[in-house]
Amino acid sequence: MDSAPQGRDDRTTTGSDFLQLRIGDAPPGGLSDWLADRLRLAISDGRLPIGARLPATRVLAAELRVSRGVVTETYQRLIEDGHVAGRGRAGTVVVAAPLTVPAPERPPRPTGISAVFAGEPDTEVFEALRATSARFDLSPGLPDLAAFPRAAWLRAERTVLSSLSATDLGYGDPRGAPALQVAVSHWLARNRGIRVQPREVVVVAGVAQALALLAQVLTTRGITTVAVEDPGSLGARQQLQVWGLTTPPVPVDGDGLRVDALRRSGAPAVLLTPAHQFPTGVVLDGERRRELMSWAADGGLVIEDDYDAEHRYDRSPVPALHSMLAEHVCYAGSVSKLLAPALRVGWVIPPAMLHDDVVAAKRNSDLGNAVLPQLALARLMESGEMERHLRMVRRRHRVRRDAMIAAVRRHLPGAVVHGAAAGLHLMITFSTPVDDAELAMAALAADVKVQPLSWHRQRPGAPGLVLGYAASAPSDIEAGMAALGGALRALL
Secondary structure, three states: OOOOOOOHHHHOOOEOOHHHOEHHHOOOOOHHHHHHHHHHHHHHOOOOOOOOEOOOHHHHHHHHOOOHHHHHHHHHHHHHOOOEEEOHHHOEEEOOOOOOOOOOOOOOOOOOHHHHHOOOOOOOHHHHHHHOOOOEEOOOOOOOHHHOOHHHHHHHHHHHHHHOOHHHHOOOOOOOOHHHHHHHHHHHHHHOOOOOOHHHOEEEOHHHHHHHHHHHHHHHOOOOEOEEEEOOOHHHHHHHHHOOOEOOEEEEEOOEEOHHHHHHHOOOEEEEOOOOOOOOOOOOOHHHHHHHHHHHHOOOEEEEEOOOOOOEOOOOOOOOHHHOOHHHEEEEEEOOOOOOHHHOOEEEEOOHHHHHHHHHHHHHHHOOOOHHHHHHHHHHHHOOHHHHHHHHHHHHHHHHHHHHHHHHHHHOOOOEEEOOOEOOEEEEEOOOOOOHHHHHHHHHHOOEEOEEHHHHOOOOOOOEEEEEOOOOOHHHHHHHHHHHHHHHHHHO
């Protein structure tokens, strides 16, 4: 019977979340016709794509407050005209294609290869480069993502879920899950020589968020200048500038940051990557460390981005600056280079004088990181799986580094390699006068992604490229470098 079991007035307020159907829109005595028309329209405009399953007849009838026969009759009509098919226990499934297939959503692309490298790089340049397809991606900053320990992560998740109480699924502490705070403190003690209490660790969404939080805290305290290494990370510099900080450059040489130049700059704070400087790969040497600690003891603040510290191949480990003068060093690290950037998990250890302000900024930003990934990561760290993974990827990264060095010698004769002893990338410089942004653009046209060294400079310097090797197989490195060599020869 094509009618509802209740009055018209009741039906005006009933409906279903499915396709936002409102039974009050149906004409009296024509419920099946109305419902069939609505479903056909949803199939034709793509809201119900091929393979979509319709609600069970009993469920939809209850939501619309109509008899089940109305929905059953509607589905039968759609089956007869070829829009849907009954699949037994799998339910009623859409089998007809929409009249106009909507274009799949894709990330925004630059208008052309030249648009990525035209002019000064803006805050969207990395997204634009990532959105541009290339056969060989030699961008720096990526570990061997294919080596992500999926099985170990799944075991950690299962272990965590099996022991969680219902209350554990509520909002977490903005400072981080206590289990991860403990795991990070143990990890840093074992691997970075840092002795810290778990309560001092603030879990963040990567080093980028750590810099954003610190920028907010510093500006509220009247600090509007943070000196940065030159050359140094364009992304880190942009993150500070977005929050209104000025970033005067301090030169880096073979021994690391020039502390004498830092003193002359008058900056009250400095951001640096002392264990494996980006992009040069140099290590801040002992004398410079002592000079920096003297500068900090006079009232300066050091922001230590422990970039790539765990990935070393031909040299001894370098202790973190935080282990030398914790009260003047704000330490930041993450698992982006250890596991995968997609996890968006990192940590910051602010000096005691900034700790509460950083926690408040984190709370106001997002109420804290997602708890379940924190607990899985804590399990991975405490079980020893993280160390096993690190030992494995070091071997793979070393092979790929050696392949890239050999390929540079074959295809880019005369290029000088820097920073090969550790990390996930190489920096190369050229003695010939070449526009490195133009070279990177030509390389992208040849299906190779690289970053020009000039992106990471504020002052004039030798042209060069920053080349990531950890995420590419040796054969792809060889082919990519051959194409890069061809692009260089075409420019000279």
